[in-house]
Amino acid sequence: MDFSATLRSKLPRVGTTIFTKMSALAKAHGAINLSQGFPDFDPDPKLLEAVQEGLQGGHNQYAPMAGNLHLRQLLASEFQSMHGAAFDPEREITITAGATQAISTAIHTIVREEDEVIIFTPAYDCYAPIVELVGAKPVYVQLTYPDYSVPWDLVVKLINHRTRMLIINTPHNPSGTTLKPEDFERLQRIITGSNIIVLSDEVYRHIVFGGAPLSVANYPELAKQSIIVGSFGKTFHVTGWKVGYALAPAEMMEEFRKVHQYQVFSVNSAAQFGLAKHMQTTQLHQLPAFFEAKRNFFLEQLAGSRFKVLPSSGGYFQLLDYSAISSENDIDFAERLTKEHGVASIPMSVFYHADPDHKVLRFCFAKKESTLAAAAKKLLAV
Ligand SMILES: Cc1ncc(COP(=O)(O)O)c(C=O)c1O
DSSP states (O other), X not given: OOOTTTOOOSSTTOOSOHHHHHHHHHHHTTOEEOSSSOOSSOOOHHHHHHHHXXXXXXXXXXXXXXXXXXXXXXXXXXXXXXHOOOOOTTTSEEEESHHHHHHHHHHHHHOOTTOEEEEEESXXXXXXXXXXXXXXXEEEEEOBTTTTBOOHHHHHHHOOTTEEEEEEEXXXXXXXXXXXXXXXXXXXXXXTTSSOEEEEEXXXXXXXXXXXXOOGGGSHHHHTTEEEEXXXXXXXXXXXXXXXXXXXOHHHHHHHHHHHHHHTSSOOHHHHHHHHHHHHHOOGGGHHHHHHHHHHHHHHHTTTOSSEEOOOOBSSEEEXXXXXXXXXXXXXXXXXXXXXXXXXXEEGGGGOSSOOOOOEEEEEOOSOXXXXXXXXXXXXXX
């Protein structure tokens, strides 16, 4: 049967993602892959043992719809100790199939067809397509270049009676910057008294260099109008497990769960059991230093290169400006870097709605030192 006449794409502008393309190109040319955001090292063996224990110990049927209660309780204590925020594990926390599902469920819960959603670009790639899937309108606001700060005055001008959601992401993918107290305070002032819900993507929330991590949870008035999403994949080096979470005030979480139960119902039981067991004994305060050492190592190895380093303060990614090397657009340059020099990265333009032509590439440093050293050696020769 020919579906071409009847099958109307809901996402006509979405093709194969650049992440798939760059990883395939890296493979085809034997290049070092610093494009996609995942570690090339193993998680803690104790976490793997804990999941094994879950598998052997009968955790093989549906988990509770809202997630393993023990895991939710551990998250609640973590938010209490890190951000001084009280979330009720019974009513305000849900375990999801990765942060991606949490983002999708949050948008489906809150946003309707007539609504607008403010998205800061460059942005992680899943926000806008999900907003489009519910029929709503993404309203793009470019972060100020080159410091990737938020132009709040512009945000204020764009807010109108249709604005239903505003999506923030800190530490930020792709720029590696973090929101400052002044940003949270300004955001709190902007949305208090409005119908706007903040979707706060905090998947890299533990990975902040030089200073305590900040969340919307640090700001009680802001937290009342926010849904926070996180990812165990990023925290425990297990991105392939796709286990994440959402936190929100009880009334909002009740609605979130109605959508969640028909999107996935519940999430992998053994993985949740293992994560809960592991979290009881694991100190996460070493995580920022662990990743900061990787970032610093990569940059030390790059010393003397023609790439210009942009400042970063958290997350998995380092931006490098290649304007001293080439005037090519970033997609062409990233492809040539992969094919001719053997290092795959992501061109920044793919994270924008309108290409600002900045001559910047994103490199993932969540890799073994040997990988980073080999990549840096190749980049030095460019
Ligand atoms: C900013 C951001 N949000 C969400 C996600 C998705 O997380 P998960 O793999 O848990 O779905 C990622 C993954 O790269 C990300 O970088």
